[in-house]
Every structure is written in structure tokens, then in C-alpha cells.
Amino acid sequence: MRSPVREIFVSVQGEGPYAGYRQIFVRFPKCNLECLYCDTPKEWDMSNKCMIQITPGVNEFKEFDNPLSNDQVLEIIKYYNKIHSVSLTGGEPLLYARFIKELKYSRYPLYLESNMTLPEGAKEIKDIIKYVAGDFKLKTHCDFKGQYEKVFNDTARSFSILRKSSFRDCFCKMIITKDDEKENMLHALDQIKGCLSTLILQPVTPAEKISEPVPVKKVMEFQEAAMDVIEDVRVIPQTHKMWGCL
Numbered sequence: 558m559r560s561p562v563r564e565i566f567v568s569v570q571g572e573g574p575y576a577g578y579r580q581i582f583v584r585f586p587k588c589n590l591e592c593l594y595c596d597t598p599k600e601w602d603m604s605n606k607c608m609i610q611i612t613p614g615v616n617e618f619k620e621f622d623n624p625l626s627n628d629q630v631l632e633i634i635k636y637y638n639k640i641h642s643v644s645l646t647g648g649e650p651l652l653y654a655r656f657i658k659e660l661k662y663s664r665y666p667l668y669l670e671s672n673m674t675l676p677e678g679a680k681e682i683k684d685i686i687k688y689v690a691g692d693f694k695l696k697t698h699c700d701f702k703g704q705y706e707k708v709f710n711d712t713a714r715s716f717s718i719l720r721k722s723s724f725r726d727c728f729c730k731m732i733i734t735k736d737d738e739k740e741n742m743l744h745a746l747d748q749i750k751g752c753l754s755t756l757i758l759q760p761v762t763p764a765e766k767i768s769e770p771v772p773v774k775k776v777m778e779f780q781e782a783a784m785d786v787i788e789d790v791r792v793i794p795q796t797h798k799m800w801g802c803l
């Protein structure tokens with residue numbers, strides 16, 4: 558099987574409870590959502606090459622023709638040493654669940670970075686993902702075109718499918734902007750609390766369409782309220798942006 562891949566590189570995980578671990582990032586193109594704060598470019602067509610990093614930390618890339626086969630991706634993964642896990646990200650990796658299923662013989666464990674809105678994709682890959690970094694998008698994060706209730710329910714279903722188990726860790730990242738309301742965060746958390754090891758409150762990094770940061774007081778209030786629901790609630794901003802790694 559083949560899939561378009563935007564880029565493959567080695568970096569240090571910058572978000573959530575695994576921040577600091579050395580990972581391979583496999584970034585798929587395209588997404589089913591358009592979050593206002595998204596820091597990943599959207600434009601993509603099949604004439605784009607897949608950019609493969611040669612040396613970790615160095616911005617030199619080899620170009621591969623798209624789409625890539627599973628075997629090619631597995632070979633590229635094998636090429637890098639001393640890796641904690643392979644972050645499957647995007648865009649939205651669950652759009653490529655059938656392709657990801659064929660990466661089960663990866664040299665390193667698979668770490669899914671997902672918006673969790675595609676439960677059918679979640680079902681396909683639930684047995685091969687060791688780490689789930691799942692976002693729960695709140696109402697203000699994009700234009701849900703009147704469909705937020707469906708997105709909300711699909712997200713809760715995906716968390717239930719990919720819940721923590723003896724084999725798998727599952728945590729949730731909620732991006733917090735100045736416009737988010739505590740009640741919406743708590744309503745979301747209530748649906749998924751039994752599926753998680755940890756809730757990460759990730760203050761938005763100001764981007765093109767969201768230029769203002771979230772006030773510290775707001776984040777502290779969100780954390781305090783969330784701790785009534787689950788024990789482990791941490792505030793961790795995107796750390797890779799601080800030192801300029803990919």
C-alpha cells in the first residue's frame with residue numbers, strides 16, 4: 558500500500574508528557590479540520606516530494622517521490638538510531654489509518670498525534686498504537702459549520718476506542734485560547750476522563766489567526782477545575798518552539 562507523506566525527520570517531542578524524548582516524525586499531508594491556530598501548512602498536492610531528513614538537527618533533506626510505500630517508510634524508520642517512538646502526525650494521520658496499519662512491524666513503537674474526530678480510523682489501528690496523544694478540540698478552535706455536536710461525539714468515541722490499557726498510554730491535549738470557556742473544557746473532559754492517564758492543558762502558541770496568548774489566570778483556573786475530575790492535569794506549552802527545533 559502507498560500513501561503521500563509530507564516529511565520524515567528526527568526531533569525531540571515538544572508537547573505533552575513525553576516532551577524531551579527523541580522521536581521520528583512522519584508527517585502526513587491534509588486534514589479534515591481547519592483549526593484557527595494550526596501551525597502546520599495546509600497546501601499540498603501529489604507533485605510535492607516527501608522531504609526526508611538525512612542528519613538529525615540539520616536542515617538538509619533528501620526528496621522522495623510521492624506516494625511512498627509501507628516498505629519505504631519502514632526502511633526510513635530503520636535508518637535512524639536511538640529513537641523512543643515514531644510520531645505519526647500531520648495533517649490528520651487517522652485519514653491514513655489503512656496505511657498506518659501496515660506499519661505494525663516498525664523498528665520503534667508508534668505514537669499517534671491526532672485530532673480524534675475519525676473513530677473509524679481509530680478502530681483500524683487501535684491494536685498497534687502504543688502512545689495516543691489525542692486532542693479534544695473545543696468549540697472556539699475552528700469553524701465546525703454547525704456540526705460541533707457530531708465532532709464532539711466522534712471525539713469521545715475515538716478516545717473510548719484508543720483508551721489507556723495495559724498495552725497503550727492515552728492522554729489528551731486541550732489547546733486553551735483566550736476565548737475558551739471552562740464549562741466547555743469540563744464537558745469534554747467528562748466524556749473521556751476514564752480513557753486517560755493525563756490531561757495536558759496546552760496554552761495556544763500565538764499564530765496567524767490567533768495572535769493573542771491566553772491569560773495565565775485563565776489557564777490556572779482551568780487546571781484547578783480539571784483537577785476535580787482527574788488527578789493528573791498538567792500545563793505544558795509547545796516546548797520545541799522555544800529552542801527552534803522542528
Ligand SMILES: C[S@@+](CC[C@H](N)C(=O)[O-])C[C@H]1O[C@@H](n2cnc3c(N)ncnc32)[C@H](O)[C@@H]1O
Nearest residue numbers: 594595596597647648670671672692761762764
Ligand atoms: C499540527 S497538529 C497535527 C495532529 C492532529 N491533526 C491534531 O490536531 O492533533 C499537532 C499538535 O499541534 C497542536 N498545535 C497546532 N498549532 C498550535 C498552536 N498554535 N498552539 C498550540 N498547539 C498547537 C495541535 O493542537 C496538535 O496537538
Ligand SMILES: Nc1nc2[nH]cc(C(=O)O)c2c(=O)[nH]1
Nearest residue numbers: 569570571572646670797803
Ligand atoms: N518537536 C516537535 N514536537 C511535536 N509534537 C507534536 C508535533 C506535531 O506537529 O504533531 C510536533 C512537532 O512538529 N515538533
Ligand code: SF4
Nearest residue numbers: 588591592595648672
Ligand atoms: S486538526 Fe491538527 S492539523 Fe488539522 S487543522 Fe487542527 S491542528 Fe492543524
Ligand SMILES: [Mg+2]
Nearest residue numbers: 596597646803
Ligand atoms: Mg507541530
